[in-house]
Amino acid sequence: MSFTPAPWPRRLRSQEWYEGTSKDAIYHRSWMKNQGLPADLFDGRPVIGICNTWSQLTPCNAHLRDLADRVRHGIYEAGGLPVEFPVFSPGESSLRPTAMMYRNLAAMDVEEALRANPIDGVVLLAGCDKTTPALLMGAASVDIPAIVVSGGPMLNGWFRGERVGSGTALWQMSEAIKAGTMTEADFLEAEQAMSRSAGSCNTMGTASSMASMAEALGMALSGNAAIPAVDSRRRVMAHLTGRRIVDMVKDDLKPSDILTRPAFENAIRVNGAIGGSTNAVIHLLAIAGRVGLDLTLDDWDRQGRDIPTIVNLMPSGKYLMEEFFYAGGLPVVIKALGEAGRLHRDALTVSGGGIWDEVKDVRNWNDDVIRPFDKALTAQGGIAVVRGNLAPGGAVLKPSAASPHLLTHRGRAVVFESIEDYKARIADEDLDIDESCVMVLKNCGPRGYPGMAEVGNMGLPPKVLRRGITDMVRISDARMSGTAYGTVVLHTSPEAARGGPLAVVRDGDMITLDVPNRKLELEISDAELAERLEAWRAPVERPPGGWAQLYHDHVEGADTGADMDFLKGCRGNAVGRESH
Template sequence: MTFIPASWPRRLRSQEWFGGSSKDAIYHRSWMKNQGLPADLLDGRPVIGICNTWSELTPCNAHLRDLAERVKFGVYEAGGFPVEFPVFSPSESTLRPTAMMYRNLCAMDVEEALRGKCIDGVVLLAGCDKTTPALLMGAASVDLPAIVVSGRPMLNGHFRGERVGSGTHLWKFSEAVRAGEMTAEEFVEAEASMSRSPGSCNTMGTASTMASMAEALGMALSGNAAIPAVDSRRRVMAHLTGRRIVQMVKDDLKPSDIMTKAAFENAIRTNAAIGGSTNAVIHLLAMAGRTKDVTLTLDDWDRLGRDVPTILNLMPSGKYLMEEFFYAGGLPVVIKRLGEAGLLHRDALTVSGGTIWDEVKDVRNWNEDVILPVEKALTQSGGIAVLRGNLAPGGAVLKPSAATATLMQHRGRAVVFEDIDDYKARINDPDLDIDETCVMVLKNCGPRGYPGMAEVGNMGLPPKILKKGITDMVRISDARMSGTAFGTVVLHTSPEAAMGGPLAVVQNGDMIELDVAGRRLHLDIPDAELQARLATWSAEKSGANPRPASGYAMLYHDRVMGADTGADFDFLVGHRGNAVGKEAH
């Protein structure tokens, strides 16, 4: 018995493999049938890939095997044939030197798997910080019908009556130990309360931010971003997504139809409203670089987010966690607020087949202490501040909602760390020449310099400063910081030090001016002196990591672009389509 829906408007892509009675078609079908598949599954049904980043070494994604089964239920119900396949899973918490180094590797894996495999559409199962952007980058380059299901946050943590946010409290407790306010034994005791269920960070860290970006872009069903990992409604979301992707294949609804400039602008404003991670800047720039027609720049981030109030009262900017966000109504409530304020492209298309406004116009806010009224916003000017000046001609970023207001305009003496090892060797020295008015500068931690641009930009303060009760100082680097972190931290300084950017020649004692309102980052030395320093700089003398001799690390070093353009590989930028290559048999 053959299942051939009369309603399919065109020959399915999968039939390039399975259709007909040629030797090649029989070859493909016969090997698939060794799994015990009925013949009709391969003769006219849409084949739906389930791209799974499940791994026991990626704790944020370790529950995705269960969600994959739920997706399959939905695909079968809608008349499709689901096939699950793995791709490289860059774990945020277990991968060295940093997961960011392997985001592009994962994106390559996804792209080539989607293009080379016999599928008509794909469900992207993502969870942690890098898997969401990597899967969307690969999907955008291929442009098959695609939809995201996120693994989403773990349950709230609790320690001695205090609400504990994963990541955010790691930094807070660590600083408390160094300040002598918490014992090492208490820190270890708190460990068990930080991650008490499957899922990713329960703060508005990068994982939560990127799930929110997928929803705001229209690439996930409405409500996907906030449902806790262990809530039964997460399974329902996966089930419904399985149903939906089959219809998307029928309609030929592709990422290029959804990931438009209007969608990216919606996502940037949503990021501002939720106090999202600075990492979203790099990831959305890279995702836009894979689309057919979208041009996105750092200036778009500053232009679009500058006047958006941060209305989500979540750590690290606020006090609540993702559970409360979900119970309050989740991301649809935030998007509705943007629409009501005239800050949303209401007609942007989503994977639902309808507009983003259609998805959110009737939702309600169930807790106005979690999703705040605009007049009570954490900051009226949220978003990501893009700074420029002679210290960052290519731009640098700062997250105002996580910064200290009194430090947003500051002039201080530079205390320079040449790399992360230099920082670790000197930061605890009681004789370090530093006070709270200084500006901490960290070099050689950008995409090429680390390599991989690790989350070390939120340098811990010296113990002698912490013991004064000081919890924040201005910090500048070419690194990233975790979305769970906080502080007046200037990040992604471009060009990076390892590429000979001005950051590379900052010296101890130089005066640095930060003016967030004026969007200015200035090294206060004569221009002639700056140029003279740059003329004598060399990578060999700078302390930057040498070029790796072989392997992926060498490829990364040679081909990674700057943070200001998304830190993708230069040869991966662009849209390559889903054409099937020549048959090999």
């Protein structure tokens, strides 16, 4: 794709606030000057926002203040005026009921902050799972020049000579506790090894997946995704990004120029190659909706189906993000896809050139971490989308994290009406369940939870774990952490709380999962299914006000990205009326 820079100099958005000698212009400038800013900083140079999701309640992002300073240096060097501002920071490890409930709120915060303020371009500082998609969604809806800097993953964890993957180890060890193969004292000792430096998850969880998606979409500088948070090269990346955003403003290079169908198709393929999180499905659908692009689950299945998973990282493989960076990081993966004819090479990036130009000369420094295609972890690593009478709107599964023998399975349903029901009964020795059963969890979708929590990877019953079983088929309308693993069918649409077929599954029903043929079927007649649905009554009460009520009333389904119906689309960056 070719890009023609806009003529320069041209009138900037910020000049609507700062230019001239009117009462309003003097009002805006004089208050900014109380921060010690010289008058010539308002002479028409670009004003660059540093949109920061720093928060001590978001541990993944708690180091972003330092990166903001590095971005600021780069902006000043390139002739811009940097202005840092905070936005809502949905922290995955702290927020209840789930950070996903607040992704759209954060996106709305970003959008309105950008549109209402004298900002010509913006650097998006993100890290934790929901912050990257939220910032991209908000920036896309305003469509001023924007670029992402990720906070980076934490260093490898180590426990008794073994790698400890944040999140992944938590799931593994909690199951080992229930199976009786690990003591609580050992678990508490291992806790100290799980998060030993600043940064986000060191596995290919959602945070690293979304950093990779930002780079694959062309919305971050090449190499941004994998640099560890505490590596000095992360600071260099922030500094260079500060320089680059000033030139992007001069060229008027906007998200709408970059976030095209070829860019999204590249990202979907990259997600398959890295064994990326199923959460990327929801987030990319939502980002696409903000630029008016009709991206669907079928696009995910079609574009990713034949993509091998070549990145040998937890939860699909054995290494962690630190080794991924040392091996060459995401540019090596993108180059491999390009050499295999599976990349839109001309897709535009924030560099102003095509994505292939950014990666064509990189090298793979460890072919066990980033494998050649003929030695892939999984031949078909893309997200699988299954459909049928149980999921007419689609459901997703991550083959690279699943057990191959369970990808075709028929079993008896053991139903949990809610996550509370699951927690109350799963450890009951009298629960009628074995490894051949299919665990079904309802009412955990966008409206049902509310917020669609990461509870889809239900832990197995202790009595099954004690027999050495480590995986079972699990189906829900919930999400799963990108750090988790297993044969888990997620995002079942329509969700149970909206009266989808999942709502009427009963104990003892037979369910067939056939991933190779993309089928998910509840083995009852059409007539009986219709009768059950007719008798169904919504179990979820409308929240009594606030964001929870707004979310309940306006959130869409997982199959279209779980965005709010009134937030979809690009509303532009038109400057508002003068206020004084």
